[in-house]
Amino acid sequence: xxxxxxxxxxxxxxVAYIAVAAAMVTLAAYIPMFPVIGAGTTxxxxxxxxxxxxxxxxxxxxxxxxxxxxxxxxxxxxxxAIFGLITFVCPTTCTLVAGLLAYRxxxxxxxVQGLTILAWYALTSIMWRGQPAAGVRWYxxxxxxxxxxxILIVGRKISDWISSGDTRKMAIAIFxxxxxxxxxxxxxxxxxxxxxxxxxxxxxxxxxxxxxIERTFGALAATFVGxxxxxxxxxxxxxxxxxxxxxxxxx
Amino acid sequence: MSLxxxxxxxxxxxxxxxxxxxxxxxxxxxxxxxxNHPLHLSILLAIVLALWVHMxxxxxxxxLFFKALTVVAILxxxxxxxxxxxxxxxxxxxxxxxxxxxxxxSAITLEGLINGIAMALRLFVIVLTMPAVxxxxxxxxxxxxxxxxxxxxxxxxxxxxxxxxxxxxxGDAAKTIEAQKARAFTAIERGSLIQRLKAFAPLIVPLxxxxxxxxxxxxxxxxxxxxxxxxxxxxxxxxKMRKLDWLFxxxxxxxxxxxxxxxxxxxFGVFRL
Numbered sequence: 281x282x283x284x285x286x287x288x289x290x291x292x293x294x295v296a297y298i299a300v301a302a303a304m305v306t307l308a309a310y311i312p313m314f315p316v317i318g319a320g321t322t323x324x325x326x327x328x329x330x331x332x333x334x335x336x337x338x339x340x341x342x343x344x345x346x347x348x349x350x351x352x353x354x355x356x357x358x359x360x361a362i363f364g365l366i367t368f369v370c371p372t373t374c375t376l377v378a379g380l381l382a383y384r385x386x387x388x389x390x391x392v393q394g395l396t397i398l399a400w401y402a403l404t405s406i407m408w409r410g411q412p413a414a415g416v417r418w419y420x421x422x423x424x425x426x427x428x429x430x431i432l433i434v435g436r437k438i439s440d441w442i443s444s445g446d447t448r449k450m451a452i453a454i455f456x457x458x459x460x461x462x463x464x465x466x467x468x469x470x471x472x473x474x475x476x477x478x479x480x481x482x483x484x485x486x487x488x489x490x491x492x493i494e495r496t497f498g499a500l501a502a503t504f505v506g507x508x509x510x511x512x513x514x515x516x517x518x519x520x521x522x523x524x525x526x527x528x529x530x531x
Numbered sequence: 532m533s534l535x536x537x538x539x540x541x542x543x544x545x546x547x548x549x550x551x552x553x554x555x556x557x558x559x560x561x562x563x564x565x566x567n568h569p570l571h572l573s574i575l576l577a578i579v580l581a582l583w584v585h586m587x588x589x590x591x592x593x594x595l596f597f598k599a600l601t602v603v604a605i606l607x608x609x610x611x612x613x614x615x616x617x618x619x620x621x622x623x624x625x626x627x628x629x630x631x632x633x634x635x636x637s638a639i640t641l642e643g644l645i646n647g648i649a650m651a652l653r654l655f656v657i658v659l660t661m662p663a664v665x666x667x668x669x670x671x672x673x674x675x676x677x678x679x680x681x682x683x684x685x686x687x688x689x690x691x692x693x694x695x696x697x698x699x700x701x702g703d704a705a706k707t708i709e710a711q712k713a714r715a716f717t718a719i720e721r722g723s724l725i726q727r728l729k730a731f732a733p734l735i736v737p738l739x740x741x742x743x744x745x746x747x748x749x750x751x752x753x754x755x756x757x758x759x760x761x762x763x764x765x766x767x768x769x770x771k772m773r774k775l776d777w778l779f780x781x782x783x784x785x786x787x788x789x790x791x792x793x794x795x796x797x798x799f800g801v802f803r804l
Binding site: 287288294295296300307308311313325328332345351352359361364410411476478479481482497501505508512513520 | 535
């Protein structure tokens with residue numbers, strides 16, 4: 281299905297699905313999930329919806345849906361868009377990585393995730409020069425590395441596991457996909473923050489103690505929602521998701 | 532979810548072509564990123580605020596933004612003040628290394644103070660420029676501007692459809708929450724962290740399945756109307772670049788390029804002690 285060009289479709293996903301997914305992304309950003317300790321803010325359900333859009337619509341249509349949804353969000357409610365015009369890039373990266381993993385493009389997903397980690401090291405080595413806490417940059421992305429290595433090992437199986445119908449395999453695959461996506465988003469956000477607002481190293485000593493909890497819980501929440509969602513969609517015969525690639529007989 | 536509204540008006544900025552406003556947005560972003568001198572960033576902020584006044588945007592809107600940004604701006608300022616390395620010491624102190632997060636810091640420097648002010652100003656410039664465009668341009672005009680700038684029609688269609696679907700999905704979300712609460716669903720408020728995370732499934736799954744079903748209905752409706760059958764489309768609203776737009780565009784681009792050239796060659800807009 282992925283490469284057939286059809287009228288009104290992008291990567292063979294009808295624009296109607298892209299539009300509803302985009303609206304979901306915009307809306308989810310305003311459904312609070314849990315508070316961020318000490319920041320006076322909340323993590324939104326966007327953390328659940330954004331990787332799932334990648335799993336459902338794939339790397340092209342899904343990424344486009346998230347880009348539209350997040351851009352729309354920053355236009356209609358720009359109060360929290362602290363990166364201004366480029367705020368939408370962060371969630372878009374999450375959907376891209378999740379979509380690539382779910383749609384058998386795991387090598388490209390590894391490259392994208394690797395590039396986000398590389399950007400972190402490159403940027404912090406320039407921006408944090410002379411800062412006493414700059415050493416934090418070496419071990420800060422420990423969870424990103426763990427996710428990167430896990431994708432390197434099981435990345436090729438993720439798409440099959442998502443389409444398998446076996447809820448355990450689906451749960452593992454969705455968790456790894458959501459984690460890789462959300463961590464790539466995290467790295468892009470960090471890089472923009474450091475580049476734009478010269479975020480100092482000391483701040484990341486604090487962030488280090490909470491980000492891995494926040495991101496792991498986000499990926500877990502995406503798994504708790506993603507498994508019943510994918511099972512439900514298959515039962516409702518809504519043909520979006522990597523299984524739509526399978527021949528009719530095996531669906 | 533409080534949304535930014537379009538405020539119709541007859542100001543010069545209101546009358547500009549949406550494409551020109553988008554270029555203005557990019558120019559302001561680039562300049563805010565290029566400058567790190569508080570004076571230059573203050574000038575940019577003054578331009579944005581003057582534009583808000585010129586467009587007669589109610590003060591209450593600006594207050595909402597300041598309310599939302601103040602905490603982030605103060606944090607940004609404090610981070611720079613405490614942690615930015617510098618040589619011109621203003622206040623000297625000693626925090627023992629064993630104190631978490633602050634341990635090892637020893638001085639507030641002039642560089643830190645100036646950079647803190649600059650970054651807080653940059654935050655306001657970057658966040659306040661976008662609503663200036665959205666409050667002076669209707670979504671229809673904005674989308675036509677994007678289409679005329681080369682965005683494929685399918686993407687523009689998704690954009691407007693998503694916007695129109697927002698209130699519908701918002702209503703669905705409220706109904707789902709009410710329906711679950713009527714069934715004594717309290718895990719999301721009272722349960723343990725894992726229970727709370729699991730509790731999102733009965734809220735988000737029906738919402739997403741419902742949304743995708745709407746997508747299927749929309750697909751059928753669009754196909755029955757032969758969506759995309761014609762390559763050339765006509766629009767209810769037509770936009771055209773006028774003399775005023777070209778003049779504004781040339782001034783803006785010229786100014787931005789000049790500032791960037793001066794920034795690279797002479798360090799214009801860069802703070803140095």
